[in-house]
Amino acid sequence: MSRIASIVALIIAGVVSYALWAHLGRPIDIVDVPRGHLQCLSYTPATDASSPLNAKDGLFSVPDGMIENDLKILSQYTDCIRTYSMLGDQGKTMKAAADAGIKVMVGIWIGADDERNELEINRALELAHQYPQAVRAIIVGNEVLLRREMTGERLARIIASVKARTDFPVTYADIYEFWRRNPVVGETVDLVTVHVLPYWDDPHPVSIDEVQAHSRRIIEQTQTLFPGKTVQIGEIGWPSAGRTRSGGSPTLVHQARFVREFAAQAESIGVPYNLIEAIDQPWKRMPEGTVGGYWGILDKDRVLKFPLTGPVSEWPNWKLAAGFTAAVSLLAFAWALLWRKPITAPRWIGLGLVAPAVGATLWALGAQLGLIVLNNWWGWVWISWLMVLAVIGGALLIYAVAGGRNVPKPAGFDGVVSAFRNRKFDGAQLIGAYHWAVMLPAVVLALSMALDGRHRDFLQLAFWLPAAAFLLLHLQPSTRERSDQPQPEEAWVAALLLIAGPFAIDQFINLEAVVWAATCVMLSVPWLGFAIREAKRIDLAFRGRTRGAIG
Template sequence: MRAVVAVLLFVTAAHAGLWGLFQEKQAAPDFRGILPSVSYAPFEGSAHPDVDNIPQIEKIRADLKKLSTITRAIRLYSSTGGVELVPPIAAEFGLKVTVGAWIDKNSDRNKREIEAAISLAKRNSNVNGIVVGNETIFRGEQKIDDLVELIKQVKKSVNVPVTTGEIWNIWRDNPELASSVDFIAAHVLPYWENFTDKQAVDQAVAMFQLLRDQFPGKRIVIAEFGWPSAGYNLRNAEPGPFEQASVLRNFVTRAEAIGIDYNIVEAIDQPWKFFEGGVGPYWGILDANREPKFAWTGPIVNENYWKLAAIALLVGILMSLPILRLEQPKIMQALLLSAAANGVGAWVSTVFAYWAGHYFVFGSAFALTLGLTLLVPLILIAMARIDEIAAIAFGHRPRRLITKSATLAPATIGENVAFPKVSIHIPAYFEPVEMLKQTLDAVSRLDYPNFECVCIINNTPDPEFWRPIQDHCRALGERFKFINAEKVQGFKAGALRIAMERTAADAEIIGIIDADYVVHPDWLKDLVPVFADPRVGLVQAPQEHRDGDRSLMHYIMNGEYAGFFDIGMVQRNEFNSIIVHGTMCLIRRSAMDMAGGWSSDTICEDTDLGLTIQQQGWLTHYTNVRYGEGLLPDTYEAFKKQRHRWAYGGFQIVKKHWRRFLPGASRLTRDQRREFSLGWLNWLGAESLGVVVAILNLIWVPIVAFADIAVPDKILTLPIIGSFVVSLVHFVALYRLRVKIKAGQMLGAMIAAMSVQWTVSRAVAQGLITEHLAFARTSKGGLSRMSIEFQAFWEAVIGVLLLIGAAVLIVTNSYKEVREIYIFAGVLVLQSLPFLAAVAIAVLENSRINSFAFWRNSAVRTAELIGLRPVTLPTVNTQSQPVASEIRREVN
């Protein structure tokens, strides 16, 4: 344990060291002067000024008192809606004011704005200029001639300089506009022109020089210069707190040195400017709480950096503590788990930083909260998978697993010696006759002296299905009991209850096998001795299939099943928390009676009974030795129906048993509660979350593509990608370590596993809104016909929509090149893979390549074409014909 503690301390120290190593610190020129002017809007919160955001005199006075310490003047953008209160209050603090008149297409509003601006200039001696319109030409809301007329109207009415605010290139390209104003108010915002923060100052100075050269003698003012502290990148332009501080400090220093008149946009962050894209609210040198966002002197640093580091380290430590409760964890196991825990801590810290550094209107706050809520279980699932990787790759070998070499010799169980009686129950419903005969024949060959077999056919009135089985049971001898039960209630569970009623009184162990299973002779001989321990209530053997070579689809399906039985079940067995499945299962009769027998209130009666037995405190054991083989589902449709039944039944079990997971509600151990909870979350939750997140992302696509709102990558999209990578590594690594199949079959198994995401999520959704669905038998044995319907229609629809969404994002982002949007598009592609996997298998099932004969013939033809084997020509058996000379000889 000391070694493990040392590992945890080492990882924590390394984590802290990384925070220290990556702490950002930038040098920039000190600025100790007073800014000549800053843009000011007296609005607060996220409401648009035109809606309901009327400024209050007390707030304006507090703002201007603070701004008077850092600037000599302010620039306004309108003269109505409460902004008219600003100039007289600014005079109280010695601030000059450049009044703005907001001009758009609304002529009535334009008139009010101009009249108010003129009035403010006449009544307030601290007004030093009027800006008529702000980027009005750029927005296309006024023609130049019309705007010039408005400017002339204002110039006639006031004694202060009058101009309009436009982007520098508008001035360059329209000299007639420049001739109509008293000075040129040029907006130079390098961010919007895709310049980097390192190029921003040079670009601004160059544009100033360009305008001064083009309009000699005209006063040139850079009326807007700034850099956002947050938001998305625009090609090479990266917003951020460090970038903002560096750009502004470098700019004001250069501007002061060469005598540039300038105005910084803007004084205070404006959360209501979300319509200007992700960067809109973040141009202020003060945040929305009126606190400075950076210092004008000294190195540029994040003052909250070590607070965030402390959060990351604290979360990492707390999430690492469960490692200490593991039973003798190995060093590499602890190292991987602790590293993952600290990685989650770093992500949590990033979430705190993002939440503290951004403003949210209701919609974005709701979307972010919903996204984070969905990510929490996703990260728990990823951590559970990392835990399983660490345990299997670096932990102890399984200790409770029953292996062939560790099977016990016959011993005393109860009052019987050596060979307690086993009653084997085989429920059947419209099963192929020859298949069921094979199952009964295999049972008759069991190398065990004391057993009976109860074969119950339920709700199958057609005598062609039950009469041959009845005759076959008679032929096999008195050990075999046949029951033909009609109008059975409760599906399979109801049939098994009837079988229990006909079970021999002295049978101490009940064996359950499906109608398609051919058991090995040593099944009972090897596993019944485990019940010598009176605490053991159940012993489970894995499922296996003997028809995996029927087609390529069945081959990969068989590989997918194997992962559950060779990986998950082996690990769960270590904590006495296996999932019971209703075949190849041996149950102590007294344990079954204590649990109340087979229940019909779920359609997964086997798992339900197994969990109840564990809740009663019985021990369960598992072996991964194959003691029998059954048949795979006939079709992909049957495969999906079976998975739907398992998922729906699993959700029923969650609803039925969740109270027993509360402290003291049952005899389940802490480890059992954890394994079952994480197991349900890992299976039902992961698949459902995948579909929910995919659909929500589809809904979000038009917002991202057309409303200039990017999904934050560090806290939302990158964790989704990380979880996908963890799932991929989990699948590949554990299959390679535990499942003895070839790489090609493993790849196919991965596709098969992904293909049922939609199926499982549908089952969970139906479990939320319904109480009971009918038991759907899995078609096996070749009786079922392939449906004429395409078996992955909805998967195809969603998968294609996700790909279209990704394409739309990429196309619409081709100009802006916002990195977060590209990452979001990548997430959509990843999320489409499970849906497309279903489409691939549905297509495969009906194609020639599903046949192994096709691949064998293709291999032979390829070898012949490249000369690796000689071409085999067809042989023609014909009688030899006489040549012409012989014919002539015979005629002569």
């Protein structure tokens, strides 16, 4: 029976490996972009090493020929770009656009520094008048009011001064709310340029199914607010990677769907639009989290991320993922056979389900961490640490499911510290050290997500495997904690995970947040006995002090 069960389980693992990824990688039909061409795209010439993030006085350099090559590529998909500054190498965009036959919405970066503002204005007007054939409009300031860097009245005076120096249409770009609060700006500009970025809406973004109607409402509100003005969309788009916010899930298919559905209905909306953005900007991951780096239609290597016509797949290389998952499953079965001890039929079947789950998790985690990693050594250390934790957790889970009855009870905090001091570990201390290697980053992340999670990624893929392994091993009598042992360190970590994890849930439709919260709770369960005893100890101590004070 055991042999038959092992064969059945292996077949189950193979079928699950294939079926799971075939489903995740299936082509999704989406409406085509009309003529396969987009109206306008935001463009910032930048590299990993040189970007606005490390600019000095607005200046940073880019490789020779990069801008010209970028615009040559972009001309295949659009005949317009929007820029944000003309200082330094960014100013090369004007000549390159003129040579490529591309129109430019010329950006002038405005902020609190009047001297810098004057430099920006002078340089932008100089280039605009030098290449008039490439100019569509001049945008004086980008979300200056949103950033609270100046009042509407002061901004209106700056806009008026620019209008006095040029015949090109002059506008300002911001979200609807700050146009509404500052009507003086609307009275000054020639065009009203509104940003529609549903993913960043507060407090709760809508889902991809509702987002087109939501976007149309914002546009209609802007048109109603300024009935005598021409309204255009300065930024609209959807990210392809990053954390889910309420109903807003950033995936490749969702980005493709948003862009293509909006482009298809743009003419009926009746306003020109500019998509954010042309090319992924990895440097934005620092100020905005992972999601900030993945708004581009093209990736950082200038490759189109999804076709503008035809079906789109979230995992176009899903067959590789299925092969990896099946290989992990095969390794798990081979490992189980090396134990040379009987495995019951239910445990074989459990292994047939868990092994592909481990393989799929590791593949998906690797893909996620590849998007998260920053261009520095500690970023690589961090993602390597998370991957190692997941691999060990997957091995422990496989062992727990297939018959891990001899795993020692993990040593407590004092035992782990003692092992590090003595540089000698027994089995219990090794398991205890791994517990802490998982729990410490988990509790830090849980607190961070609960207190300020707007720009942080959910990392349940890195932690659910060890969480499930800890829970299963805890339920086995040989590894269950003994209730007579006080371990305050474990107690506090368990309490913090139990409390902080669910606070990351912004709405219950956010499945990513729900799974993260469930993972935190699952991590806390093996140590909850310690937390309960610690709570009782604190309660007794408090009561004792209270009685002493009364006495």
